[in-house]
Amino acid sequence: MGAATVRLDPAFTVGPVRPRTFGSFVEHMGRCVYTGIYEPDHPGADELGFRTDVAQLVRELGVTVVRYPGGNFVSNYRWEDGVGPKADRPTQLDLAWRSVETNQVGTDDFVDWARGVGVEPMMAVNLGTRGLQEAIDLLLYCNAETGTAWPDRRAKNGHTEPHDIRVWCLGNEMDGPWQMGHKTAEEYARVAEETARAMRRIDEGLELVACGSSNRGMPTFGTWERVVLERCFDLVDHISAHAYYEPVDGDVDSFLASSEDMHRFIESVVATADHVATVKGSDKRIMVSFDEWNVWFQERFHGESSLEIREAPELIEDVYDVTDAVVVGSLLITLLQHTDRVSMACQAQLVNVIAPIATRPGGGAWRQTIFHPFALTAAYARGTVLRPAVHCDQVQTKAFGPVDQVVVTATHDPETGDLAVFVVNRSRTESAELTLDVAAAVGGHPTAYALVEHLQVHDDDTSASNTEAQPDRVTPRPGDAAVVGTDSTTLTATLPPTSWHCIRLTEGTVQ
Ligand code: AHR
Numbered sequence: 319m320g321a322a323t324v325r326l327d328p329a330f331t332v333g334p335v336r337p338r339t340f341g342s343f344v345e346h347m348g349r350c351v352y353t354g355i356y357e358p359d360h361p362g363a364d365e366l367g368f369r370t371d372v373a374q375l376v377r378e379l380g381v382t383v384v385r386y387p388g389g390n391f392v393s394n395y396r397w398e399d400g401v402g403p404k405a406d407r408p409t410q411l412d413l414a415w416r417s418v419e420t421n422q423v424g425t426d427d428f429v430d431w432a433r434g435v436g437v438e439p440m441m442a443v444n445l446g447t448r449g450l451q452e453a454i455d456l457l458l459y460c461n462a463e464t465g466t467a468w469p470d471r472r473a474k475n476g477h478t479e480p481h482d483i484r485v486w487c488l489g490n491e492m493d494g495p496w497q498m499g500h501k502t503a504e505e506y507a508r509v510a511e512e513t514a515r516a517m518r519r520i521d522e523g524l525e526l527v528a529c530g531s532s533n534r535g536m537p538t539f540g541t542w543e544r545v546v547l548e549r550c551f552d553l554v555d556h557i558s559a560h561a562y563y564e565p566v567d568g569d570v571d572s573f574l575a576s577s578e579d580m581h582r583f584i585e586s587v588v589a590t591a592d593h594v595a596t597v598k599g600s601d602k603r604i605m606v607s608f609d610e611w612n613v614w615f616q617e618r619f620h621g622e623s624s625l626e627i628r629e630a631p632e633l634i635e636d637v638y639d640v641t642d643a644v645v646v647g648s649l650l651i652t653l654l655q656h657t658d659r660v661s662m663a664c665q666a667q668l669v670n671v672i673a674p675i676a677t678r679p680g681g682g683a684w685r686q687t688i689f690h691p692f693a694l695t696a697a698y699a700r701g702t703v704l705r706p707a708v709h710c711d712q713v714q715t716k717a718f719g720p721v722d723q724v725v726v727t728a729t730h731d732p733e734t735g736d737l738a739v740f741v742v743n744r745s746r747t748e749s750a751e752l753t754l755d756v757a758a759a760v761g762g763h764p765t766a767y768a769l770v771e772h773l774q775v776h777d778d779d780t781s782a783s784n785t786e787a788q789p790d791r792v793t794p795r796p797g798d799a800a801v802v803g804t805d806s807t808t809l810t811a812t813l814p815p816t817s818w819h820c821i822r823l824t825e826g827t828v829q
Pocket of ligand 1: 345347388389390391490491532610666667
């Protein structure tokens, strides 16, 4: 049994909880769009062809912003094919995923869906097979007032009001040789600079995301960010980071410590961005858009070239277990721990393709295990992210050396007095006895806390997962946290091995 002592003080803060931390990603890939969010023949489809059962789960997940339409797909996408009367839209071959793209869902449809489920759309432009002109055209189509050709075409397609999309990604993973139109850092920096400049001429207030590295192991990592930002520093607000985690060669201990990689990734990108700021003599702070992250068993994927050309194929539909949910929960903790520099994050993807929501064509939709830590964190992280002081045992990992057994973050909402503590025990074998000291004074007044709820994702069978037949095999269940002591400022809980926890407290002044 390990021990973990956590001290919280609402005065020690990292930064605000950013709603966009709880973003997701819809790519035209596999069954994310077709038979995922969209299935006009489904008994539960709405008048636009979107599945209402999926929309309901998206709302429950608490997603705030959704990146679209890719991913690798965007780098060979002709957005014009996806607007206008559906019967007139051409069927194309998507080379990114060797799939038949019917274009029955496109920009307007996606925005309709996003507004309907109450999420902010975030758009990516194709800087792979296309470039500046098409990016401008798409921006005008989406955001300009009517009176010129592109927005008039939007109006003709049923959308008189501009879509007013605020966040735009300048391409996708342009550092990766797998990307259609892959570029060197210098080549990409030049295209991104010119595209950003033109887009800003249309709307100075857009939020632009430059492509960063596809993962921390890329040979160009660090240099890529420096070169891109040296050129685009004044023109962009965010730089992207992408990371997918899996147990490499069966190494589950390192897998459970994946948040270590994400932490180092963010720190390195921030250091590089701030180095560029220093050289430029600027106080501007470029933010990290962690706009693709998740667990993905890439060892099981044999590459795009191995794919048979099909329409809406079952592609990387990983089934997640308890360990995966705990890892996802710890990655969310890391994102919150870096809320001062991570402006947004998108779990990749939303439905079917490495996703928290799974569907069967014509059938049901259900929550994968990883749904639960996301939904609870999105629901209860409010106000300000605190900087806890943590003392705990360590676990040994091959990939990262010794790491803390327990990772923790907490948020405090000064409006309501609510405190939410998110904790993971990343040991596979040892429980941890948690002692949480919340004996801080808020505004000079000693504060007592009452436990609202302690939910945990844990199962003695860490390989347990959810299916359509057993959709609640793994679901959050009550933990044993209790507020102890006469002044109600200490909480204890047992954290079983491989477990994720959401502990909610509310404050009241000690009499
Ligand atoms: O999310 C799946 C793929 O992973 C995306 O298309 C790409 O951007 C990344 O490599």
